[in-house]
Amino acid sequence: MSRALPMSVAWLRAVPLWAVAGAGGLLTVVVRLIGWGQGPDVFGDEVFYWRFGHSVAHGGFPRDHGGTFWLHPPGFFYIEGGWERLFGAPADVVSGVYQMRSLNAVLAGLTAVALVLLMVRVTKSTTVAVAVATVFAFDPYILRINQRVLIETSTMLWVVLGFLVLLPLAQRATGIRWRRRAAAAGLLFGVGILTKDVAALITVVPLIVAARFVWPKRRSVPLFTAAMATVPYAIYVGVVAWAGHFDDLWGNKTHGIRRLLGMAQETGFNSAKTPSLNQRLTEELSNFGSTYALLALAVVAVVPFLRRGSPPQRLLGLWYVSAAxxxxxxxxxxxxxxxxxxxxIVPTIVIVAMRAHLLWERRVERRRRGPVSRVATVSLLALTLAWSGFTYAGATSEPDDGYERLRQYMVEHVPAGSAITSMSGSASLLLEDRYRMGKWFTPQERAREHVAYVVVPWRIVEHNISTFTPGEARQLTQQGALLFSFHGRTYGTVELYRVPVPPASPVDGRDG
Incomplete structure (x- = not known):
């Protein structure tokens, strides 16, 4: 390891591994909590996921106003419930979302700790582990996911822990204790699947393939691990069936499979209601350029590990390929x-770091290639961190909490129970505990509901994600007076208008 370390970072050899891992985790948490409460702006899924976690804080299945929720398994929601029991129930929906964002920051920190330990085990290099932890802490896309109340942060934690526990068996699967380690790894994978079903594609699937390419003579190791990964979910299904909800679960899961396969395009970039993927990639290039570069590099970096890598390298390569x-x-x-x-993206940074470490070792063994590999490796890390740091600085320099500020303004100036036309589902979710929210547009509808206020997030409207067209939004807001305006990165300009309530007599116009 000492040969692979440049002199400038050789001091890392003297730092205990637990301190390096702890520092990586702490850095990850701190980066996610800087500017906490000022963005990114809240969006609809966060409200739903907070509600599900809030509902199980005192037991039972996840539920919402619409009834019990079965589309996603409940692992993350029970973690949320425990977090709420630990720190107390929030005062309102925005406080609830921020409370669970702090939970995800901690889960991301634990993921960074696991990544440090994983990289040291597979590369024997503390420097590589520090680099991976730093990229994980600052990558703009990873930050966006970790800073929101989304299931994927908790899912990835369990997946990384599973590979960390399983990796020694890829090096040597002998001895009477291998079953204990394989069972522990499988159960960790199983908890990941219990937070998000699709995690089976990046845990169970690579394990089955690994029976041929990683453990050709000890196929019982990955197959036993894969079998143990099904145990937590099987217990969950059994409990649901015992409670009499199996039919509801089955109906939701079959619909979820149809969505996964693309047979039902209700959400996402392939649906007709959202901008195209190409449009979104272009818009986010300035933010996620370093992420895109890592994704492109991993496609090439994984090849040597699949062809002639060590068993641990092939196992992690299969993890990446399954996700890809x-x-x-x-x-x-x-x-x-x-x-x-x-x-x-998480297995991507693992693969790219492993490949960079391999190039650095070759630099030591083949002096003539030293300048090229060394410059390429250091330049890649420097460019990635510079881009990520620039994006992070820009994101934290200006607040992006328009919906929270809108709610605070309305609590002070808009009477509770008022009827409000909302052009965004996220805005409705954030306000419906205090106001009557709807999509009322025509004079008849607004007269019937006595609508005097309109909320408009203009980016949602202009991107045709709203049920209102830009022309309809302008037509409605031109009738009123602007009360509140805020410009942020997530929703563009968020505005609140007071509009005159039409007379009760019916007029021609669109109804419904």
Whole structure:
């Protein structure tokens, strides 16, 4: 390891591994909590996931106003419930979302700790582990997912822990204790699946393939691990069936499979209601340029590990390939949502770091190639961190909490129970505990409901994600007076208008 370390970071050899891992985890948490409460702005899924966690704080299945929730398994929601029991129930929906964002920051920190330990085990290099932890802490896409109340952060934690526990068996699967380690790894994978079903594609699937390419003479190791990964979910299904909800679970899961396969395009970039993937990638290039570069490099970096890598390298390579194939299918035909990339970007930085370490070792062994590999490796890390740091600085320099500020303004100036026309589902979710929210547009509808206020997040409207067209939004807001305005990165300009209530007599116009 000492040969692979440049002199400037050789001091890392003297630092205990637990301190390096702890520092990586602490850095990850701190980065996610800087500017906490000022963005990113809240969006609809966060409210739903907070509600599900809030509902199980005192037991029972996850539920919402619409009834019990079965689309996703409940693992993350029970973690949320425990977090709420630990720190107390929030005062309102925004406080609840921020409370669970702090939970995800901690889960991300634990993921960074696991990544440090994983990289040291597979590369024997503390320097590589520190680099991976730093990239994980600052990567703009990873930050976006970790800073929101999304399931994927907790899912990836269990997956990384599973590979960390399993990796020694890829090096040597002998002895009477291998079953204990394999069982522990399988149960960790199983908890990941219990937070998000699709995690089976990046745990169970690579394990089955590994029976041929990693453990050809000890196939019982990956197959036993894969079998143990099904145990937590099987227990969950058994409890649901015992409680009499199996039919509801089955109906939701079959519908979820149809969505995963693309047979039902209700959400995501492949649905007709959202901007195209190409448009979104172009818009986010300035933010996620370093992430895109890592994704492109991993496609090439994984090849040598699959062809002639050590068993641990091949196992991690199969993890990456499984995630890449799953995402590629989602891009072409399935339901593709932004947060799904998180299941690929984490194994991506692992693969790229492993390849960089391999190039650095060759620099030591083959002096003539030293300048090229050294400059390429250091330049890649420097460019990635510089881009990520620049994006992070820009994101934290200006607040992006328009919906929270809107709610505070309305609590002070808009009477509770007022009827409000909302052009965004997220805005409705944040305000419906205090106001009557709807999509009332025509004079008849607004007269019937006595609508005097309109909330408009202009980016949602202009991107045709709202049920209102830009022309309809302008037509309605031109009738009123602007009360509140805020410009942020997430929703553009968020505005509140007071509009005159039409007379009760019916007039011609669109109804419904």
């Amino acid at each position: 194939i799953a995402l590629a299918y989602a891009v072409v035909k399935g339901t593709l949502e932004e947060q799904q990339l998180y299941l690929l």
